[in-house]
Each structure stands twice: as structure tokens, then as C-alpha cells.
Amino acid sequence: MNKIDFSHLNEKQQEAIKTVNGPVLVLAGAGSGKTSVITYRIAYMIEKDVSPKNILAVTFTNKAANEMKERISKLIGSENAKNITVCTFHALGVRILREQYQKAGLTKNFTIYTDSDLERVVKDIFKEYFNKEDIDIKIRDILNIISEAKSKFISPKQFKTIANSEFLSVVSKVYDYYDKYLKIYSSVDFDDLISKPIEIFKNYPEVLEYYQNRFKYIMVDEYQDTNDSQFMIIDMLAKKYKNIFVVGDDDQSIYGFRGANVDNILQFTKQFAGTKEIKLEQNYRSTTSILNAANGVIKGNKNRTDKSLWSKVGVGEKILCYLIDDQTSEVEKIVRKIKYLNKEGCDYKNIAIIYRSNHQGTKFEEAMIQKEIPYKVVGDTSFYDRKEIRDVLSYLVLLINEKSEVHLKRVINYPARNIGATTVEKLMQYANQNNTSFLEALKNCDKVITTKKTVESILSFLKLIEKYKKILNDFLSLDNLNAFIKEINIKNQIIEENKDIKSGEFKIKNIDTFINNMYRFTNDKNMPLDEYLLNFLLEPDSNKKEEKKDEVTLLTIHAAKGLEFDYVFIPGFNEGIIPHERSIETGNPKDIEEERRLAYVAITRAKKQLIISMLRMKEVYGKLIDCEPSRFIRDIPKNVVEFIDFAKGQSDISDAEIEEEAFAKLDEIFGKF
DNA sequence: CCTCCCAAGGTTTTT
DNA sequence: CCTTGGGAGG
Numbered sequence: 001m002n003k004i005d006f007s008h009l010n011e012k013q014q015e016a017i018k019t020v021n022g023p024v025l026v027l028a029g030a031g032s033g034k035t036s037v038i039t040y041r042i043a044y045m046i047e048k049d050v051s052p053k054n055i056l057a058v059t060f061t062n063k064a065a066n067e068m069k070e071r072i073s074k075l076i077g078s079e080n081a082k083n084i085t086v087c088t089f090h091a092l093g094v095r096i097l098r099e100q101y102q103k104a105g106l107t108k109n110f111t112i113y114t115d116s117d118l119e120r121v122v123k124d125i126f127k128e129y130f131n132k133e134d135i136d137i138k139i140r141d142i143l144n145i146i147s148e149a150k151s152k153f154i155s156p157k158q159f160k161t162i163a164n165s166e167f168l169s170v171v172s173k174v175y176d177y178y179d180k181y182l183k184i185y186s187s188v189d190f191d192d193l194i195s196k197p198i199e200i201f202k203n204y205p206e207v208l209e210y211y212q213n214r215f216k217y218i219m220v221d222e223y224q225d226t227n228d229s230q231f232m233i234i235d236m237l238a239k240k241y242k243n244i245f246v247v248g249d250d251d252q253s254i255y256g257f258r259g260a261n262v263d264n265i266l267q268f269t270k271q272f273a274g275t276k277e278i279k280l281e282q283n284y285r286s287t288t289s290i291l292n293a294a295n296g297v298i299k300g301n302k303n304r305t306d307k308s309l310w311s312k313v314g315v316g317e318k319i320l321c322y323l324i325d326d327q328t329s330e331v332e333k334i335v336r337k338i339k340y341l342n343k344e345g346c347d348y349k350n351i352a353i354i355y356r357s358n359h360q361g362t363k364f365e366e367a368m369i370q371k372e373i374p375y376k377v378v379g380d381t382s383f384y385d386r387k388e389i390r391d392v393l394s395y396l397v398l399l400i401n402e403k404s405e406v407h408l409k410r411v412i413n414y415p416a417r418n419i420g421a422t423t424v425e426k427l428m429q430y431a432n433q434n435n436t437s438f439l440e441a442l443k444n445c446d447k448v449i450t451t452k453k454t455v456e457s458i459l460s461f462l463k464l465i466e467k468y469k470k471i472l473n474d475f476l477s478l479d480n481l482n483a484f485i486k487e488i489n490i491k492n493q494i495i496e497e498n499k500d501i502k503s504g505e506f507k508i509k510n511i512d513t514f515i516n517n518m519y520r521f522t523n524d525k526n527m528p529l530d531e532y533l534l535n536f537l538l539e540p541d542s543n544k545k546e547e548k549k550d551e552v553t554l555l556t557i558h559a560a561k562g563l564e565f566d567y568v569f570i571p572g573f574n575e576g577i578i579p580h581e582r583s584i585e586t587g588n589p590k591d592i593e594e595e596r597r598l599a600y601v602a603i604t605r606a607k608k609q610l611i612i613s614m615l616r617m618k619e620v621y622g623k624l625i626d627c628e629p630s631r632f633i634r635d636i637p638k639n640v641v642e643f644i645d646f647a648k649g650q651s652d653i654s655d656a657e658i659e660e661e662a663f664a665k666l667d668e669i670f671g672k673f
Numbered sequence: 674c675c676t677c678c679c680a681a682g683g684t685t686t687t688t
Numbered sequence: 689c690c691t692t693g694g695g696a697g698g
Contacts, residue, residue, distance in 0.1 A: 357685050
């Protein structure tokens with residue numbers, strides 16, 4: 001391996017890279033080159049003879065993990081790189097549980113339940129144990145509370161003692177059933193992926209020590225977004241050698257809704273004695289105009305450590321701010337600008353549209369297809385949320401973990417095979433009375449079900465699963481997969497359902513795409529079915545091919561964190577969108593602070609130019625309603641912005657006269673600006 | 674047990 | 689707007 005050249009990095013960065021032992025906290029502002037610091041630090045450690053196997057680098061998103069792996073490979077070669085553990089917290093949890101499943105009371109083939117699965121579970125619990133009309137409660141709220149409790153290590157038992165309202169005592173009961181439910185079916189939720197390993201570490205010190213010795217050098221990216229249990233697992237692992245290196249920026253903490261605790265980064269020096277603290281304040285990414293806008297916005301937050309980002313990149317272009325009538329017009333203007341930028345020599349891959357919520361993306365997607373602009377949507381799982389995909393997926397999960405009740409129930413009578421709701425109800429009762437699983441009840445169905453035909457249907461269903469369980473675990477070939485799809489008869493069912501041929505064909509095509517992607521993915525990595533499914537449930541996006549194409553990127557602010565683009569569009573910069581309606585509603589200033597950080601993250605993604613657009617009307621459930629510009633626009637210094645008024649529908653870009661009008665209009669809206 | 678039809682409710686953000 | 693789920697009829 002060639003000696004690594006660090007000379008292009010600044011003094012602070014080099015200091016961070018070369019401090020290999022002991023706790024290190026790097027407070028890294030947006031665009032200050034923190035990813036470079038992490039990757040170069042790993043290269044440096046390897047140069048200093050640290051074994052790649054002893055390095056663990058934890059990131060927040062799979063995209064970040066993959067990108068980091070790639071950058072490390074480039075630096076030190078793939079041979080060394082492949083022995084380094086670079087993954088998300090959840091993927092780390094899966095890895096540990098795959099190795100230690102018995103100690104967590106799981107079977108080897110445990111299943112991860114995703115959100116929609118868990119909603120189903122809670123719905124079922126309600127049906128089973130509560131009177132429907134009893135309480136008007138949103139399933140989502142319950143799941144959020146349970147998840148919060150889990151991330152704080154509150155067991156169902158403990159929860160019961162602190163449940164001090166009628167609502168919470170209902171939640172407490174649900175939590176109790178929920179917990180038992182997942183256990184019986186050898187399933188885990190996302191929180192379990194962190195908390196179960198912690199439990200194992202607590203109960204089996206020798207296991208903890210094994211992992212401590214394995215991961216002697218730990219690095220955590222985006223540390224400001226860790227929650228309590230994530231802190232705990234890192235803390236345990238780092239206890240022995242104390243080689244813990246964390247990087248983060250409190251201004252970019254945007255996962256509060258998921259229990260992220262900014263104190264983890266703010267208190268790091270106190271939690272780890274002798275911490276070396278390094279601040280990176282030079283920004284290498286954005287123009288001064290963009291930085292001024294970002295600084296202006298983030299200054300509105302009271303609760304933050306004071307930082308001053310600076311850059312040598314130059315003043316650059318002014319920020320464009322479009323005033324636009326509605327979303328249809330917004331999409332049109334932005335797409336037009338993108339075409340223009342491309343004509344002027346900007347590659348599509350250097351352009352991104354970054355929005356607050358996923359649904360904002362769909363309109364852009366349609367326009368991109370229509371105008372034939374290549375694009376990709378990051379983190380959009382809607383394909384995998386499609387019914388036909390989830391159905392096929394359920395069948396596949398059953399081949400691994402046939403106990404998994406949600407999946408079993410989902411497909412036991414789809415396509416219809418004479419096992420209706422009443423039958424399922426009876427079997428459930430049997431399972432409950434005998435304190436056994438739904439699967440066991442199915443096996444013993446002749447004890448409960450009197451209709452001979454139904455019993456036969458159930459038994460032949462079980463046989464089908466058993467048959468392909470053998471075949472596909474044994475040899476995961478495309479032919480075998482297709483044979484399975486054929487035998488479950490799902491395609492014919494879809495054709496039946498969709499007599500208007502078009503959408504039926506579309507659904508069948510989706511299934512084929514899914515199966516083909518899956519086959520290619522497993523085949524490429526030589527991956528067995530069970531591993532693939534865990535992977536998939538953790539990261540549906542990995543199923544897509546990750547090709548570097550010249551495409552415009554569409555993504556949410558959350559997904560955009562850590563990324564950068566020459567030209568960034570932020571559509572819908574309005575009250576109710578960002579800050580989001582839900583965050584305004586609560587009346588909690590903390591929620592607005594998080595929205596402000598989101599705006600900050602979005603703005604700081606831009607390198608050369610930022611284009612913000614504000615709507616006068618937005619669409620809600622198909623209806624147009626008035627909407628105001630985001631409060632955050634006031635905090636962007638006026639001298640770095642050029643307003644362009646499209647609100648009359650006729651105007652064109654960069655017309656001084658219209659710009660004047662735009663200012664006038666904004667004055668009107670804000671009173672004084 | 675299956676199927677069709679209408680009403681209601683739903684949108685943050687992610688692993 | 690569009691998906692889901694409950695209820696009635698076959």
C-alpha cells in the first residue's frame with residue numbers, strides 16, 4: 001500500500017485523523033469535510049498497523065455506509081477495506097443477533113417487522129383484546145410510544161407502573177401483548193435490533209468482551225442523531241479500549257422524532273474522560289452567499305453551540321427565490337430551469353430537488369418523465385409498499401420463518417383458497433387457548449375446523465410452503481423462484497382482479513422486476529435467501545442497482561443529509577410544509593427548532609447555487625388552499641437573494657422589472673422585509 | 674366464503 | 689385525490 005497523502009487537508013482535519021487512541025469528539029460544521037476525515041483516519045490507522053477487522057464505523061443511513069465503503073476502498077484498496085465493518089446501527093444489530101440469536105431468545109431465522117407489519121400487529125391486538133368502540137386511538141401513536149419506551153429500556157412491566165392515564169394504560173396493555181407477540185413469532189422490530197444486543201451484553205459479559213476485542217476502534221458518524229439506546233451500545237463496546245471517535249454537528253440534528261438526543265454530542269466530553277475535542281469550521285462546499293443564508297437561518301435557534309462557518313469558495317451566484325402560484329406551476333418552472341442548467345453545461349447528476357416530505361416528489365417525477373429528464377428518487381420505498389410486492393415478500397418470509405404471523409395471515413387466503421376470516425378466527429382462538437403459535441394451530445386445524453374441505457386447503461397450503469422452503473433455501477435460482485410464484489398462483493389472481501388489463505399487467509411486471517432484482521442481487525453476492533430477506537427488510541433500497549448515471553436526484557431533506565450538489569432546488573418553502581404543519585401544531589418551540597435545522601441542512605447541501613420556491617396555494621387532498629411563505633425566508637439576508645415573481649404565470653427568469661415586483665409582493669406579504 | 678361498492682380518513686421525517 | 693376497510697348480497 002502506498003503511503004497516504006494528507007497534505008491537502010487542513011491542520012484541524014489532520015489532527016483529527018492522527019489522533020487514533022482515546023476518545024475524540026469532532027464538531028464538524030456542514031461541508032467541513034468530515035467524511036474525508038473519517039475515511040482518511042481509517043486509512044491512517046491501517047497504515048499504523050491497526051487491523052481492519054478491529055475497526056467499526058457506524059453511520060446513519062445505508063447510503064452513507066455504502067458511500068463510505070467506496071471511498072475507503074479507493075484509498076486503501078478493496079482487500080483491506082472489505083474487512084472493515086462499515087454499517088448502520090441497525091445493520092450492526094442484525095449482525096450481532098445473527099451471531100447470538102439464542103441468547104436473545106430468538107430462532108436463527110428471525111424476521112424483522114417493518115412499520116406496516118407492526119400496524120397490522122397492533123390492529124390485531126385491538127381486535128382480539130379490546131372492544132373496538134372502546135377507545136379512539138391512532139395505531140401510529142401507540143407504536144410511537146412503544147418505540148420510545150423501548151429506546152429508553154422501559155419494559156412492558158415498568159411501563160405499567162408509570163402509565164398514569166387511561167390512554168397510557170391501554171398502551172401499556174398493548175405493549176405487553178405486542179412484546180409477547182413478537183417473541184412467539186421470533187420477530188423483532190427496529191428498536192429490538194439495538195436493544196436486544198444490549199440485553200445480551202448485559203447478561204453475558206463474555207459476549208460483550210468478545211465484541212469489545214473485535215471492535216477496538218469505533219467511529220460514529222452523525223453522532224448528533226444517536227438516541228439513548230444507540231449511545232448505550234456504543235458506550236458498552238467502547239468501555240474497554242476507549243478508542244471512540246465521534247463526528248457530528250448539533251445544528252444538523254434532525255431525528256428528534258426518532259428519539260435522537262442531542263445531549264449525546266453536547267455531553268460527550270463529560271461522558272468520556274480525557275476527550276480530545278476538535279472543531280472543524282472551514283466550509284469547503286458552498287459559496288459565501290449560500291453560507292450566509294444558512295447562517296442566517298440557523299441563528300434563529302437558541303439552543304445551540306455557537307459556531308461560525310466560513311469559506312474561501314467565493315461569493316458566487318445569488319440565491320434565487322421563486323414566487324409561484326401553485327405546485328403545477330412550480331414543477332414546470334423548476335423543470336424548465338433544470339433543462340436550462342443542463343443546456344449551459346451542468347450535468348444532471350449535479351442537480352438535486354430536496355423537499356420536506358416524500359409526496360412532494362411525485363409531481364416532480366411525473367414532470368421528469370414527461371420532459372424526458374433522467375432522474376432518480378432516493379429512499380423512495382413506494383415500490384416495495386405496493387400490495388403485490390408485499391404479498392410476494394410475505395410468501396418469501398414464510399419460507400424462512402413460517403411462524404411469522406403477520407406474513408402468514410396476509411397470504412393464507414390470498415389468492416383465495418377457502419380459508420376465510422371465520423376459520424382464521426377459530427384458529428387464533430385455538431392458538432391463544434393452547435398458548436401456542438398460529439402456525440401450530442394450522443398444523444392442528446383438524447381439531448378445530450369441521451369442514452373437511454377447509455382442513456384440506458390448510459394442509460395443502462402448509463405443504464406448499466414446506467415444499468418451497470426446501471427448494472429455495474437449497475438452491476435460489478431464478479427458475480425456482482418463478483416456479484414458486486407460479487404455484488402460489490398470484491399472477492392469475494391479479495389478472496382476475498384487474499379486468500381492466502392495463503394496471504394488472506403493470507402489477508405483474510412489478511412482481512417480475514422484484515423477483516429479477518432479487519435474484520440478481522443474491523446471485524451477485526452469493527447470498528442465501530434468509531440473509532437476503534433480513535437485508536431487504538432493513539434496506540429495501542439495496543435491491544436497486546446502484547449505478548452512477550447522469551441523473552437529477554430527488555430526495556427528502558432527511559435523505560439528503562451528508563450529500564452535496566452544485567445546484568439545489570428547495571420547493572414548497574412555505575409555512576405548513578417547512579416548518580411542517582405537525583410541528584407548528586404542537587406549539588412546542590423545540591419542534592420549530594428542528595424544522596429550522598431541517599431548513600439549514602437543505603440549504604447547506606448546495607455548492608454553487610440554491611433555488612428556493614414559495615407557493616401561494618398548496619394542494620391538500622386535491623383541494624387548493626392559500627399558504628404563506630415559510631417564516632425561515634425572513635432570516636435569509638436580503639442582499640444574497642434575487643426574487644423572481646412567477647405568480648402571474650407569464651413571467652420569465654431573470655427579468656429586473658419583475659424582480660422589483662417580487663420584492664413589492666413580498667413586502668406586501670410580510671409587511672416589512 | 675367471496676365480491677362488489679361506498680364511506681371515511683389520511684401526509685412529516687427513517688432504520 | 690386515493691387507498692383501505694366495513695357491510696351487504698350472492
